[in-house]
Amino acid sequence: MIVPSIDLQGGHAVQLIGGEQQAIDAGDPAPIMERFRLAGDVAVIDLDRALSKGDNDAVIERLITMGNVRVGGGIRSVERALHWLNKGAAKIILGTAATPELLGQLPKDRLIAALDARHGEVVVEGWTKATGANVIDRIAQLKEYVGGFLVTFVEREGRMEGTDLEFARAIVAAAAPAKVTIAGGVTTTEELAELDRIGADAQVGMALYSGRMDLGDAIAAPLVSDRQDGLIPTVVADERGVALGLVYSSRESIRHAVAERRGIYWSRSRGALWRKGESSGDVQELLAITPDCDRDALRFTVRQHGPGFCHLGCRTCFGADGGLGALSRLLQDRRANPPPGSYTARLFEDPAMLAAKLREECEELIEASEHDHIVHEAADVIYFTLVRLAGQGIDLAEVERHLDRRHRRVTRRD
Numbered sequence: 001m002i003v004p005s006i007d008l009q010g011g012h013a014v015q016l017i018g019g020e021q022q023a024i025d026a027g028d029p030a031p032i033m034e035r036f037r038l039a040g041d042v043a044v045i046d047l048d049r050a051l052s053k054g055d056n057d058a059v060i061e062r063l064i065t066m067g068n069v070r071v072g073g074g075i076r077s078v079e080r081a082l083h084w085l086n087k088g089a090a091k092i093i094l095g096t097a098a099t100p101e102l103l104g105q106l107p108k109d110r111l112i113a114a115l116d117a118r119h120g121e122v123v124v125e126g127w128t129k130a131t132g133a134n135v136i137d138r139i140a141q142l143k144e145y146v147g148g149f150l151v152t153f154v155e156r157e158g159r160m161e162g163t164d165l166e167f168a169r170a171i172v173a174a175a176a177p178a179k180v181t182i183a184g185g186v187t188t189t190e191e192l193a194e195l196d197r198i199g200a201d202a203q204v205g206m207a208l209y210s211g212r213m214d215l216g217d218a219i220a221a222p223l224v225s226d227r228q229d230g231l232i233p234t235v236v237a238d239e240r241g242v243a244l245g246l247v248y249s250s251r252e253s254i255r256h257a258v259a260e261r262r263g264i265y266w267s268r269s270r271g272a273l274w275r276k277g278e279s280s281g282d283v284q285e286l287l288a289i290t291p292d293c294d295r296d297a298l299r300f301t302v303r304q305h306g307p308g309f310c311h312l313g314c315r316t317c318f319g320a321d322g323g324l325g326a327l328s329r330l331l332q333d334r335r336a337n338p339p340p341g342s343y344t345a346r347l348f349e350d351p352a353m354l355a356a357k358l359r360e361e362c363e364e365l366i367e368a369s370e371h372d373h374i375v376h377e378a379a380d381v382i383y384f385t386l387v388r389l390a391g392q393g394i395d396l397a398e399v400e401r402h403l404d405r406r407h408r409r410v411t412r413r414d
Helices: 029-039 057-064 078-087 135-142 165-175 189-197 215-220 251-260 323-336 343-349 351-367 371-391 396-407
Strands: 002-009 012-017 021-027 042-046 069-072 091-094 111-118 121-124 129-134 148-153 179-183 200-204 232-237 243-249 264-267 272-275 284-291 298-304
Touching: 002 029, 002 057, 002 215, 012 029, 021 029, 029 042, 029 057, 029 215, 029 284, 042 057, 057 069, 057 078, 069 111, 078 091, 111 135, 121 135, 129 135, 135 148, 135 165, 148 165, 165 179, 165 189, 165 200, 189 200, 189 215, 215 251, 243 251, 243 298, 251 264, 251 272, 251 284, 323 343, 323 371, 323 396, 343 351, 343 371, 351 371, 371 396
Parallel strands: 002 042, 002 200, 042 069, 069 091, 091 111, 111 148, 148 179, 179 200, 232 298
Antiparallel strands: 002 012, 012 021, 111 121, 121 129, 232 243, 243 264, 264 272, 284 298
16 A cells, blocks of 8 residues: 655655755645545654754654654654654654664564665665665564564655566565565556555655645555446445445545545446535545455545435434444534533533532542442543533544554553
8 A cells, every 4th residue: 555755854845856856845744644644654754853954843743643654764762762652653664773672672563664775785874875785684684673664765766767566576575574665766556556466565755746646546556346347345434433334436436535535435326426415415524545455345434524424314324323422423513502401501501510520420430339330420421521522622533533642652651
């Protein structure tokens, strides 16, 4: 699959040719992250820190809150690695500092060793110094310490002249079972598809920024279908992972969905694009597209607006859902349209009353000892917490994303 790349200099997203000459200044990286995160992991590389010319820490921290980020650039110590792991980076990328001694002190599954190669030889210090070491040999030395490798073909980087598929195959074989990401020269969706078939992801920057490659086409590139019409079964799920329904996607509909960042599918009955909510108003904000392991099905993660996904007016095509998501949405609606005289409306109108109830219910939960009593008091605490969130316009999914980032911490509280 594609791993879009955001390279940072002076707070801006940039693209360099050969790691030196700036070809594109794309400005604020946040809107770019909004688009790129649809594909999954996004590589964010701090070029300033890599060159010891300052840092882009504040920008990276902001991007981490927006999606899954692989952080790289100037990570040369255990302390610096832990800093980004504890901030919620999905993975960290280490270059010259990727030694067995340092890597052995960090969680293997979240480490990517970056190897920059010019014609197969590892180069360091901003690609200026040849080491005499072969990439395949270096992989053999490090593979037991990392979950993945990022191998950049320096002679092809930023030049959009195509990548070296045969060398990529050799790298994948040498690195197994560690995952491999190839960077440098990847320009076409055909290359993306072939890299995926041999077991490698492709980190792409210049081709996306220049418009040479369309992100929607890139996401669709590895997909296969066993249907005569070539359509891909697509499970539509909300932010909490609840399945809303089953639809079908085409390469064209995926391209439009990514470009417009909304739920757009392919109607089998009409043989045309289907923009969900175009007539009903129940539109979907597209958050992510995820292929399954066989590349023959997709999951669209969406933020559903309106009553729901089903044409019968239900939240899902499988009937009404329940749980915390349903309660959170109900309270959000009650905040916008408070029923006169209701208890929930009183809580919204009286912050002191809500605060007192939260304190009271927390104490009762602490004191509860019997199974059913604990369940009852926990339900009360959760209810009043969701009222507090709804009163501030905060969605439960935002709290869940924060918890996901917190779960990635390596350094735990005593």
